[in-house]
Amino acid sequence: MRTVTTDPIVLSDLLAELALRQLPCGGWAALASSSQPAIEPTCYSALVLGSASVGDIERAQDFLLRTQNPNGSWPVFPGDDQEGGWVTSLAVMALGDLAWAIPARMQGIHWLLNFSGRESNWFWKWKFRTADRHVRFDPDKYGWPWFPDTVSWVVPTAFSILALDQIPCACDGLEHVASRIDCGIQMLFDRACPGGGWNAGNGVVYGTALAPHADDTAIALLALNDRVQHPVVQSGVQYLERVAPTLSAPSSLAWAILALAAHRRPIEPLSNSLAAFPDLSSIEDTSTLALVCLALDQQRALEVFGVAL
């Protein structure tokens, strides 16, 4: 794959803006106008700034360590309930391979291994097989929910697969990682939209095929980066290649660039389109700003997501 060279001025300006938005606590808020730190924008920002010369990455990592729940999970924001949620996988990735964060990461990984969609329980499997059949899916193939006591969805499942895929060994209580990842992958295959790609996780409802979303598809394809020959993956890539040039919002386009790069597809025109978006540094949504930075530096981004090219 060709390396895409983006105007370094664009990227450096965006990185500077991202660094400016870091709060005194070390985290980032979801919106530029907000002062309530949140884990999702903090994780993307930490992933971006890990190799940048701006921002205080250590303060960001310290913020993540301070906000971890006693059960090993992460809350969506400090002060949230302590049961944990989908951002745990992002926090595990954002802490990277820091030696002093290994115990926290391991706690997070163990929590992820014990966290699954409600359909993994026999009773709900039975219900979805016999009674509640308007959404077409196989409850034997489960992944991760956004939030405890709900069913699996595509994005939290894909993020969890990416996080667990970064574990270097299958020891110390991690013997089941591979089977858990495989179950999640099967769930992603099962929940794909019939025409290719993914939405939140409802491919067919009341017999009607639902439309895929570019960002959900891209995140699923990142998690399936080593299954390139699978027909579901191939049709997902085809969908994304088709729709990416039409995307009129930076977040979806950024995710599409990362996924297509992971699948060794040409991305230069898309990267140029992203860099040419008007007023990128004034994007209100900080997660989007960080994702744009990741997409404009996609080789490093794929490394932090554990995608080997």
Add this chain to the structure above:
Amino acid sequence: MSLTRRDFLVGSAALAAGATVTTPFLLPKYHSDQRRKRSRVAILDSQQYSQHLDQILAAGLRLFPIDVRGKTVVLKPNLVDYIPGNAINTHPVLVLAAAESFRHMGAKSVVVAEGPGHQRDTRLVLSQSRYEQCLRDEKIRFIDLNRDELIRTQLRAGYTGMKYLWLPRTVLEADFIVSMPKIKTHHWSGVTLSMKNMFGVIPGSRYGWPKNILHWKGIQESILDLCATVPIHFVIADGIVAMEGNGPLNGTPRPLGKIVLADDPVAADATCVRLMGFEPGRIAHIHEGSRFMGNAHPALIDEVGETFRPPTTPFQVVQEFQSLRLQ
């Protein structure tokens, strides 16, 4: 023809799905009776999303004694996802007309706020559905409720069993909330109108996409808890082109040519349901809502504007909800 155990179970479940919408709640679980003595509803004729909509809406709003001077007004449209050709979202021209009217009426600020329930990329939905350009041109701020600051909020009814929800600051601090639903059928809840529209204030960043916790806690129950907690001060329902059949995303556009205004969400939804050719008392959240949130009975609703006329053909619905139809 023999009935297998499997057929029986599947059939029972289908009936149960419809029954959860149509079965009234046995015990009231609200904290206070918020009903006004009488409610006011205006049905306005409008056949298309034209530039005259601002005049039609301004004239309709003058039928209500609304005072928004110095208040922060939040317009909450139904903005879920974008599928070309499908009448999914409240039309942006109607939202702009509402913003213009409330500004003229002296509101301190008018913002549009929504947390789409299907599409995570809010800006993409805004762009595809033409909101982004319209809001920019008119200098109207948009707040993404999926990512707004969150405040732990005690619920003011107990139908779901949840004690509290994390809700967006923008909504909680608003002086005047206007629910602006698209009039649609819904394959889980029968209909989606001003009360169901409030699912959009549930933050996706906290509860996910879709907002699955509300489905697990019961859609009808969640609507009641949410609307008891987050007051809807006014309703402007977009029925110019509505949706029937397999809503809220994949139904068929149904030209209705109506805008419904109301100072009471229960009265608004009951009226919309009648315009769809359904019986409001068969929708559990409207039936129960009429016990403490607002008025559903026509005798308690003052009709202004156009005279109500039921449709010659009721809206199409999925099989489970055929019992909602009057004919």
